[in-house]
Amino acid sequence: MHAVRFFDGAVALEGTLIVRNGVVHLLDDPAPAGAPRLEGLVTGLFTDHHVHLQLIDYKLLPGSRLGAVVDLGADLDWISEVADQLSAHESCPVNVRYAGPFLTAPGGYPSDRTWAPAGSVREIRDAAAADAVVAELADADVSLIKIVAHSEAGPTLVDATFEAIVHRAAAHRIPVIAHAEGPGQAQRAARLGAGRLAHAPFSERLAPEEIAAQAVSTSWISTMAIHEGEAYAIVVDNVRRFVAAGGEVVYGTDMGNGTMPVDLHEAEVDALREAGIEGDDLLTALAPADPLIPGAPLLFLPDDDPNRSRRLTPADLDALTTDPTDPEH
Structure with a gap:
């Protein structure tokens, strides 16, 4: 589980990102304390x-x-x-x-x-x-x-x-x-x-x-x-x-x-x-799609900037939990 802020079409809220079957999903419940955080904002296309x-x-x-x-x-x-x-x-x-x-x-x-x-x-x-x-x-x-x-x-x-x-x-x-x-x-x-x-x-x-x-x-x-x-x-x-x-x-x-x-x-x-x-x-x-639709593609906005947005992938979350000094990664 990863903590994230997301834009629901009206306001920014706290949510949780999880990966199922290689697809990133957004949940509208705040992540547990201590969960790694993806800095930036997530929303729909x-x-x-x-x-x-x-x-x-x-x-x-x-x-x-x-x-x-x-x-x-x-x-x-x-x-x-x-x-x-x-x-x-x-x-x-x-x-x-x-x-x-x-x-x-x-x-x-x-x-x-x-x-x-x-x-x-x-x-x-x-x-x-x-x-x-x-x-x-x-x-x-x-x-x-x-x-x-x-x-x-x-x-x-x-x-x-x-x-x-x-x-x-x-x-x-x-x-x-x-x-x-x-x-x-x-x-x-x-x-x-x-x-x-x-x-x-x-x-x-x-x-x-x-x-x-x-x-x-x-x-x-x-x-x-x-x-x-x-x-x-x-x-x-x-x-x-x-x-x-x-x-x-x-x-x-x-x-x-x-x-x-x-x-x-x-x-x-x-x-x-x-x-x-x-x-x-x-x-x-920009009227983003509802990011809470199961399986819907998500955009990741570094610094909340639409112009820097890109499709969110599991690799974005792996980077938060992988030790770059570990020789196996």
């Missing part, structure tokens, strides 16, 4: 709340520090099949939630982008079309619906159509996420009922009253590290003020947008810290 599996080598995920991902734009049939594959992985299942296609205006972003795979975009002409598409997605058991409001890259859905998607999604109890880009679009998406923004706002610094309003009505997916220069300064400032006002920010990278690891993106963790999200709040944003 992290969640990336914004990925695009069609644009990456998704087969690398089971070996990563991620145990769950949220796909925000893919062909519905393709992502459904891949989600099943990853959830059934024999050594390390990955939980995949997905929205299916981007819902956008006719000719709207990203319908004209060469990187957008066939079937990953649906152009919605009016409220009637919105009803039909949402019903189809609900029948396909999507976890959420993604609307695009990108005014700098083409037409956007009119308010009535945007609201029709939101209302029909609510009738099916499906959350709505919005890609909001361009002046006023983050404010508009929140006003029209999107419960989460796919990107923390980066087009402009939001006014204090808008920050306060969104802090009680929406949550944001971080995706700060995809920006540089003025856009990066804007997004960090917005996130810092949003969190100070009580808003929820969750870790997401927009994996597939440019070069980044199919793993925890350390630059995104650094950006969250720069915006003032530290300690338990940072771990909460």
Whole structure:
């Protein structure tokens, strides 16, 4: 038995590590007095709340520090099949939630982008079309619906159509996420009922009253590290003020947008810290899996640092009880 601190998704607690059949298990009871201690923190695998599996080598995920991902734009049939594959992985299942296609205006972003795979975009002409598409997605058991409001890259859905998607999604109890880009679009998406923004706002610094309003009505997916220069300064400032006002920010990278690891993106963790999200709040944003699930993979965080995290193995515990001067070891 080994003593350890563990993060249960909300707070750090005292627990016990044991090894059974070559697998490390976490128990939620404190270890006996005198048990060797693993210094650092243990928790479950992290969640990336914004990925695009069609644009990456998704087969690398089971070996990563991620145990769950949220796909925000893919062909519905393709992502459904891949989600099943990853959830059934024999050594390390990955939980995949997905929205299916981007819902956008006719000719709207990203319908004209060469990187957008066939079937990953649906152009919605009016409220009637919105009803039909949402019903189809609900029948396909999507976890959420993604609307695009990108005014700098083409037409956007009119308010009535945007609201029709939101209302029909609510009738099916499906959350709505919005890609909001361009002046006023983050404010508009929140006003029209999107419960989460796919990107923390980066087009402009939001006014204090808008920050306060969104802090009680929406949550944001971080995706700060995809920006540089003025856009990066804007997004960090917005996130810092949003969190100070009580808003929820969750870790997401927009994996597939440019070069980044199919793993925890350390630059995104650094950006969250720069915006003032530290300690338990940072771990909460990373939404780790329940570490007490029997046999679930565990992460070991030296100095409680997510960026130094690695898969916990029996060798980490053996090192605490093995005498390095013993010639047999």
